[in-house]
Amino acid sequence: xPEITRDEVARLAGLARIxxxxxxxxxxxxxxxxILDAVATVSQALEGAGEVQPMSHPTPxxxxxxxxxxxxxxxxxxALAGAPASEGQRFLVPxxxxxx
Amino acid sequence: xTTVEVGLVPFExxxxxxxxxxxxxxxxxxxxxxxxxxxxxxxxxxxxxTHVCPVCLGLPGSLPVVNGAAVESAIRIxxxxxxxxxxxxxxxxxxxxxxxMPKNYQISQYDEPIxxxxxxxxxxxxxxxxxxxxVEIERAHMEEDTGKxxxxxxxTGRIHGAEYSLxxxxxxxxxxxxxxxxxxxxxxxxxxxxxxxYVQQLRDLVLALGVSDARMDQGSLRADVxxxxxxxxxxxxxxxxxxxxVNSFRSVERAVRFEVSRHAGILDAGGRVVxxxxxxxxxxxxxxxxxxxxxxxxxxxxxDPDLAPVAPSREWxxxxxxxxxxxxxxxxxxxxxxxxxxxxxxxxTAGAGAVDLVAATVAAGSSAQTARKWWLSExxxxxxxQAVELSALKITPEDVARIQALVDAGAINDKLARQVFDxxxxxxxxxxxVVAARGLAVVSDEGALTEAVDRxxxxxxxxxxxxxxxxxxxAGALIGAVMKEMRGQADAARVRELILARLT
Ligand SMILES: [Zn+2]
Numbered sequence: 001x002p003e004i005t006r007d008e009v010a011r012l013a014g015l016a017r018i019x020x021x022x023x024x025x026x027x028x029x030x031x032x033x034x035i036l037d038a039v040a041t042v043s044q045a046l047e048g049a050g051e052v053q054p055m056s057h058p059t060p061x062x063x064x065x066x067x068x069x070x071x072x073x074x075x076x077x078x079a080l081a082g083a084p085a086s087e088g089q090r091f092l093v094p095x096x097x098x099x100x
Numbered sequence: 101x102t103t104v105e106v107g108l109v110p111f112e113x114x115x116x117x118x119x120x121x122x123x124x125x126x127x128x129x130x131x132x133x134x135x136x137x138x139x140x141x142x143x144x145x146x147x148x149x150t151h152v153c154p155v156c157l158g159l160p161g162s163l164p165v166v167n168g169a170a171v172e173s174a175i176r177i178x179x180x181x182x183x184x185x186x187x188x189x190x191x192x193x194x195x196x197x198x199x200x201m202p203k204n205y206q207i208s209q210y211d212e213p214i215x216x217x218x219x220x221x222x223x224x225x226x227x228x229x230x231x232x233x234x235v236e237i238e239r240a241h242m243e244e245d246t247g248k249x250x251x252x253x254x255x256t257g258r259i260h261g262a263e264y265s266l267x268x269x270x271x272x273x274x275x276x277x278x279x280x281x282x283x284x285x286x287x288x289x290x291x292x293x294x295x296x297x298y299v300q301q302l303r304d305l306v307l308a309l310g311v312s313d314a315r316m317d318q319g320s321l322r323a324d325v326x327x328x329x330x331x332x333x334x335x336x337x338x339x340x341x342x343x344x345x346v347n348s349f350r351s352v353e354r355a356v357r358f359e360v361s362r363h364a365g366i367l368d369a370g371g372r373v374v375x376x377x378x379x380x381x382x383x384x385x386x387x388x389x390x391x392x393x394x395x396x397x398x399x400x401x402x403x404d405p406d407l408a409p410v411a412p413s414r415e416w417x418x419x420x421x422x423x424x425x426x427x428x429x430x431x432x433x434x435x436x437x438x439x440x441x442x443x444x445x446x447x448x449t450a451g452a453g454a455v456d457l458v459a460a461t462v463a464a465g466s467s468a469q470t471a472r473k474w475w476l477s478e479x480x481x482x483x484x485x486q487a488v489e490l491s492a493l494k495i496t497p498e499d500v501a502r503i504q505a506l507v508d509a510g511a512i513n514d515k516l517a518r519q520v521f522d523x524x525x526x527x528x529x530x531x532x533x534v535v536a537a538r539g540l541a542v543v544s545d546e547g548a549l550t551e552a553v554d555r556x557x558x559x560x561x562x563x564x565x566x567x568x569x570x571x572x573x574x575a576g577a578l579i580g581a582v583m584k585e586m587r588g589q590a591d592a593a594r595v596r597e598l599i600l601a602r603l604t
Contacts, residue, residue, distance in 0.1 A: 015398060016197050056190060056403035064408040065168030068132050071139025076149045079157060079269075089148040090250065090266035093199045 004032040107365045111357050114364035115288035121337055122284045122295055123326035126302050128277045128312045130173050135273035136244045137164030144318050148268035156273035158203030164406055170275040173311040174242045175420050177277055178215025180305050181237045188411040189214050191404040199267055200246040210401040213241035222297040229443045233294050236282035247272040292353040299323050299352050304428040316347050323352050327359040339373040343387050346380045354385045439468035452480055453490050457497055464501030474500050495524050502531045515588045516540045543589050553598045556581040567603045575599050
């Protein structure tokens with residue numbers, strides 16, 4: 001398995017808007033490599049399996065459609081019940097970084 | 101955010117050195133009753149967070165189910181754009197870190213769009229009449245719309261400088277069809293008009309299909325304009341910018357012009373165009389930088405395991421093909437042929453928004469040319485005076501056809517017809533009622549006409565002498581005198597006959 005580099009962790013952290021310190025980057029790079037190694041055992045199942053198409057769905061279902069009919073919605077109170085913060089019946093989230 | 105902006109090169113000058121290549125991405129919000137994957141109303145607006153449920157809020161344990169009507173609309177749009185329809189396609193999760201989707205991903209389609217490999221033809225005005233350009237459609241895929249963010253704090257109300265953001269998820273999950281063109285390389289001076297015509301054509305098309313209300317002002321039709329320049333005569337594509345928030349047809353045109361000028365300025369100065377998202381500003385007609393797209397492809401798409409693949413049967417696709425209405429461009433071509441209009445006449449008719457009105461007037465019995473004459477001259481002038489659309493005038497195509505029928509029957513002449521228009525538009529009743537109430541019928545009493553002719557000859561002996569000498573053209577002055585005396589209520593052709601009968 002390829003190693004996860006410190007630079008890659010820094011880049012992913014940037015994408016995820018997570019601020020990581022130097023010590024955390026040092027620690028996470030080898031940790032993530034180990035985690036990927038563990039997950040990689042799954043891919044061993046594919047070895048020797050021949051022409052197997054990657055599967056996205058465990059069942060052969062196709063065309064599961066819903067009629068275009070209204071269903072009850074949540075009340076705004078219910079919708080916001082699990083929100084850490086709200087204002088004016090809207091979800092309040094911390095400052096969004098970076099872009100206009 | 102600051103970027104060094106180099107000078108703009110005037111559009112026409114830029115075209116002497118560079119060729120623009122455009123790509124247009126149009127999002128169409130479907131007018132289904134419910135959202136793409138849940139039964140919440142797919143309505144515009146509403147009090148914040150009143151059109152939401154566990155599915156569109158991405159709450160744990162909820163299961164999205166595809167709206168069959170939305171798939172049907174997607175297939176019909178694909179067919180109307182001459183696309184192939186996928187035999188099997190899947191939904192994919194587009195992962196990104198932004199709170200406008202509560203799930204942290206948007207359900208979209210990635211490498212398996214429902215429709216692909218299509219084309220449409222647009223018409224723009226050239227110096228020698230209409231020119232047609234083919235626009236290739238790469239794909240049309242299904243996805244869900246995102247929620248709306250409101251940025252609070254800071255001076256501008258934008259993200260930059262905001263202290264926090266507020267989210268309303270009413271729009272999250274409304275079905276969207278994203279239609280993506282292949283690179284469009286038309287002569288540079290036509291590019292702005294082609295971009296505009298294409299977006300307008302998509303609007304007309306989805307309206308004709310009845311799948312969207314296509315309101316650019318409300319965001320149910322949204323266009324992104326991708327543009328790059330390459331030196332004239334070269335083939336490789338330059339780096340593109342992606343301009344968002346282009347909210348009117350006119351803005352599509354302006355955005356293309358501005359980006360051509362801006363890119364040319366950068367390239368002339370030896371600079372490098374940055375691949376980035378840009379925002380269009382309606383007030384200034386300019387764009388400003390948004391996000392750099394260096395990580396753009398990193399959405400980690402993967403097939404959504406919650407949603408079964410969509411595999412439209414060929415029977416279903418054929419049945420939907422049979423439901424396609426005649427599309428606006430085809431219809432215009434057919435009507436032009438039926439009416440025998442020149443390109444110019446047809447363009448003016450379409451430009452005045454009179455195609456449907458002329459068609460209805462013809463259906464009510466008028467000839468196409470007389471229908472066009474009334475709508476584009478007399479009625480267009482009045483609509484203009486009242487600052488309303490032609491179709492908003494208080495007169496029906498049937499009224500217009502009836503007025504023309506009265507002219508054809510000799511009951512009124514064109515001059516009286518104008519007074520009938522006045523009466524109908526003033527709410528005085530049907531054309532026949534106006535004619536009766538205002539006493540507008542042409543005088544067909546030969547005795548009265550003959551007397552008027554005699555008086556006119558007597559009053560204008562010199563004119564009469566000319567006519568006796570064979571100068572028949574002089575009769576116009578006598579006709580005018582008679583018509584004046586009859587207050588316009590005479591058949592001018594008959595008056596002429598009477599005059600000539602007396603003098604030749
Ligand atoms: Zn919902």
